[in-house]
Amino acid sequence: MTVTQPGKILIVDDDVDVLRAARLLLKRHFEQVDFEKNPQKIPYLVSNFEYDVILLDMNFTRDLSSGKEGFEWLDRILDINPEIAVVMFTAYGDVEMAVRAIKAGAVDFVLKPWENEKLLATIQSAFNKRAAKKEKTAPAPDNLLVGKSPAMQQVFDTVSKVAGTDANILILGENGTGKDMLARHIHRESLRHDKPFVSVDLGAISETLFESELFGHVKGAFTDAREDRVGRFEEANGGTIFLDEIGNISIPFQAKLLTVLQNRSITRVGSNKLVPIDVRLICATNRNIQHMAAQHLFRQDLLYRINTIEIHLPPLRERQEDIIALAEHFLQMYRDKYKRPVNSLHESLAQQLIQYNWPGNIRELQHAMERAVILSQGKVLQPKDVFVKNPASADETLNTGYNLEEMERNIITQAMKKCNGNITEAARELGLSRAALYRRLEKYNL
Numbered sequence: 001m002t003v004t005q006p007g008k009i010l011i012v013d014d015d016v017d018v019l020r021a022a023r024l025l026l027k028r029h030f031e032q033v034d035f036e037k038n039p040q041k042i043p044y045l046v047s048n049f050e051y052d053v054i055l056l057d058m059n060f061t062r063d064l065s066s067g068k069e070g071f072e073w074l075d076r077i078l079d080i081n082p083e084i085a086v087v088m089f090t091a092y093g094d095v096e097m098a099v100r101a102i103k104a105g106a107v108d109f110v111l112k113p114w115e116n117e118k119l120l121a122t123i124q125s126a127f128n129k130r131a132a133k134k135e136k137t138a139p140a141p142d143n144l145l146v147g148k149s150p151a152m153q154q155v156f157d158t159v160s161k162v163a164g165t166d167a168n169i170l171i172l173g174e175n176g177t178g179k180d181m182l183a184r185h186i187h188r189e190s191l192r193h194d195k196p197f198v199s200v201d202l203g204a205i206s207e208t209l210f211e212s213e214l215f216g217h218v219k220g221a222f223t224d225a226r227e228d229r230v231g232r233f234e235e236a237n238g239g240t241i242f243l244d245e246i247g248n249i250s251i252p253f254q255a256k257l258l259t260v261l262q263n264r265s266i267t268r269v270g271s272n273k274l275v276p277i278d279v280r281l282i283c284a285t286n287r288n289i290q291h292m293a294a295q296h297l298f299r300q301d302l303l304y305r306i307n308t309i310e311i312h313l314p315p316l317r318e319r320q321e322d323i324i325a326l327a328e329h330f331l332q333m334y335r336d337k338y339k340r341p342v343n344s345l346h347e348s349l350a351q352q353l354i355q356y357n358w359p360g361n362i363r364e365l366q367h368a369m370e371r372a373v374i375l376s377q378g379k380v381l382q383p384k385d386v387f388v389k390n391p392a393s394a395d396e397t398l399n400t401g402y403n404l405e406e407m408e409r410n411i412i413t414q415a416m417k418k419c420n421g422n423i424t425e426a427a428r429e430l431g432l433s434r435a436a437l438y439r440r441l442e443k444y445n446l
């Protein structure tokens with residue numbers, strides 16, 4: 001069985017028999033294969049459809065054998081989109097012309113009459129080159145940081161200035177505002193981009209495992225230490241370490257972390273050998289860390305170490321310009337993932353999304369859109385498809401009925417309120433892991 005892959009191919013040739021035969025062959029391997037007899041249509045087609053590969057005849061009837069017309073069209077295509085892979089097709093193939101075509105920007109050529117296998121292999125390799133380029137130039141949809149509001153533009157501006165330096169960065173923002181995503185973005189933009197990015201959720205590490213997790217241990221250091229273990233700092237060596245929830249570590253561990261940052265070296269638990277560490281440090285927290293420092297809950301000297309550059313990610317309600325752009329971004333992402341026909345937001349839904357205050361920020365919007373796309377029926381997403389919490393219902397008090405789910409929902413709501421929305425603290429309060437709490441917040445649409 002032949003498997004088709006998601007490539008878009010265009011064949012341009014003035015010989016209809018050639019078009020039909022080549023299309024028949026390629027159609028079995030690529031999702032979309034279009035053909036065009038009239039080269040004058042090339043600019044329109046290239047501008048309006050995102051082709052990956054164009055198989056282009058060199059000799060149209062106007063000028064049968066010099067290849068001149070083919071070269072003109074090759075130039076036009078690359079003017080419009082220099083990324084398209086163009087393969088030249090010629091019945092008068094001589095090596096000199098083929099070399100000229102490649103110098104002029106074509107990726108390869110095929111002689112007519114062709115052998116099916118050769119034609120297929122050439123188009124496949126052109127498509128692979130194009131796919132590799134696409135991957136390099138466009139980030140995967142899950143990596144794309146959406147943000148056109150002035151606040152986000154300012155963030156991008158700061159990032160472009162500091163990403164290439166080794167400055168320590170502290171990212172501040174409520175839960176779900178994109179701190180983790182921004183840290184990864186900074187790493188991708190940095191000189192260390194081909195080295196490891198290691199993310200550590202400090203809020204999720206128990207006090208007993210803190211040191212061994214971050215700095216590693218040697219065999220026999222404690223009862224469960226059956227093997228030597230590399231810590232997260234060593235794993236990140238040469239790259240970036242992202243310490244999430246930095247505001248949640250206790251004072252003794254703050255001191256240990258400070259020592260490591262000052263000495264630029266770690267010692268594995270149970271060893272006294274210093275291991276030099278070269279990492280770029282990015283930290284994040286949803287807490288008011290300046291305030292914590294003022295109250296002696298966070299060491300001021302550690303704060304100075306980690307916040308050479310501070311980036312504040314504002315909550316979604318303060319960057320309403322981004323709400324629709326993000327909603328549309330997630331709509332595209334999930335419509336492709338779940339193969340749904342939906343492709344736009346109804347005007348009244350757009351209004352509703354803008355008016356809502358998004359306490360869970362982008363994570364909440366993302367989940368709301370995912371559910372909505374799955375449940376959607378037509379091409380336009382309607383207000384009824386999107387379930388967002390009614391802000392008024394957030395004030396619910398514990399109800400005395402015996403509906404377990406309802407009770408669980410209420411208890412979680414209260415814990416979240418008590419902890420001012422701090423997931424780590426609320427999870428601790430409820431005796432749940434952060435992941436378990438996230439699952440429940442999602443389940444109850446909180």
Ligand SMILES: Nc1ncnc2c1ncn2[C@@H]1O[C@H](COP(=O)(O)OP(=O)(O)OP(=O)(O)O)[C@@H](O)[C@H]1O
Pocket residue numbers: 142144145146147173174175176177178179180181182244286326329362363366423
């Ligand atoms: N600017 C953005 N563009 C597109 N998606 C985004 C953006 N910001 C965040 N997201 C998405 O929103 C979700 C939450 O983002 P992320 O995990 O980075 O937030 P966070 O601030 O680190 O959350 P927490 O404090 O709860 O750990 C992720 O799925 C992420 O992909």
